[in-house]
Amino acid sequence: MKKILLLALAVVLAQLCDNSNADEYLNGIKWQEPAKVTPGEENSDAPSDAVVLFDGKSLDAWDNGDKWLVEDGVATVRNGGIRTKEKFGDCQLHIEWSSPNPPSGEGQGCGNSGVFLMDTYEIQVLDSYTTKTYHDGQAGAIYKQTPPAVNATRKPGEWNTYDIFWTCPRFDEDGELVSPAYITVVHNGVLIHNHFALLGDTPYHRPPEYKPMGEKGAISLQDHGNPVRYRNIWIREFKPAEGEQVREPFLKNGDNETPVSEVYGNNK
Structure with a gap:
């Protein structure tokens, strides 16, 4: 009896090894072809599918944009905040900013501005090279929620870059929160927030x-x-890849196709 059980176990293990060494694993999803996007020539340049909100010439894409000073390819804050005329959902946002040089003021009064997603959720802009303030209010902070992981701020007058990856909060039909907002931020090439809720x-x-x-x-x-x-x-508005599950995942070995569930059970 013991020999029979050992032989049966050997047969099962051989079958598993044969299947796990299949030529190819196929997930059974029919994917849509991803759209082709041409990257910018430099890392900071807009890719071909981006909406350019400020190209150095005008702030026509913004409400109250005519109140700010636009000169030499730069927009300078004055006479109230500005907001985009267009609205955006999940997105990738690139923005460059520079605090005044010479610096003036202290704490929250030194080079203070802010980038708001959905006109509601602020990533702080501040001269955190020159001055100190409360940590969850310094440059790169999600204001009053978390400091950046590190302070990557450049000197006053130099240019800082924020690359922001944003996932909007989701609410159900009754207005109850289903999923919080998430944010990832890279400041001057340094990761300072990683999928923060x-x-x-x-x-x-x-x-x-x-x-x-x-x-x-x-x-x-x-x-x-x-x-x-x-x-x-x-x-850039972000939409994940799309596809349809047309069959169960399977292992392919020549002309032989074996459903994954027969090999690994329903845990895969």
């Missing part, structure tokens, strides 16, 4: 909270009374 909005005077909103919102830039400069702003 926001606790809600980013006010100064109360705890964060979520309020139901649509699937898209404006990008806005804050006027905090400091002549912060901006340039080269572009955005």
Whole structure:
């Protein structure tokens, strides 16, 4: 009896080895062909599918944009904040900013502005090279929620780059939160937030909270009374790859096709 059991076990193991060494694993999904996008010539240049929000010539894409100074390819903060006329959902946002040189003021009064996703969730802009403030209010912070992992701020007058990867919060039909907003931020090539789940909005005077909103919102830039400069702003709406599950995943070995569930069970 023992020999029979050992022989049966050997046969099963041989079959598993044969299947696990199949020529190819196929997931059974029929994928749509990804759209072709031409990257910018430089890393900071807008790719071919981006919406350019500021190209150095005008702020026509922004409400109140005519109140800011646009000169020599640079937009300087003055006379109130600005927000995009178009609204965006999940996205990749590229933006470059520079704090005033020579620096003036201290703490939150030194080179202060902010980038708001969906006109609600702020990533702080501040001269955090020159001055210190509370950590969850320094440059790169998700305001009043978390500091950046590191301080990668350049000197006043030099250009900083934020590359922001944004996932909008989701709400159900009753306005209840289904999934929080997530953000990843690269500051001057340095990862400072990695898929951080926001606790809600980013006010100064109360705890964060979520309020139901649509699937898209404006990008806005804050006027905090400091002549912060901006340039080269572009955005890409993000949509994941799409496909349809047309059959169960399977292993292919020549003309032989074996469903994955027969080999590994229903755990794969």
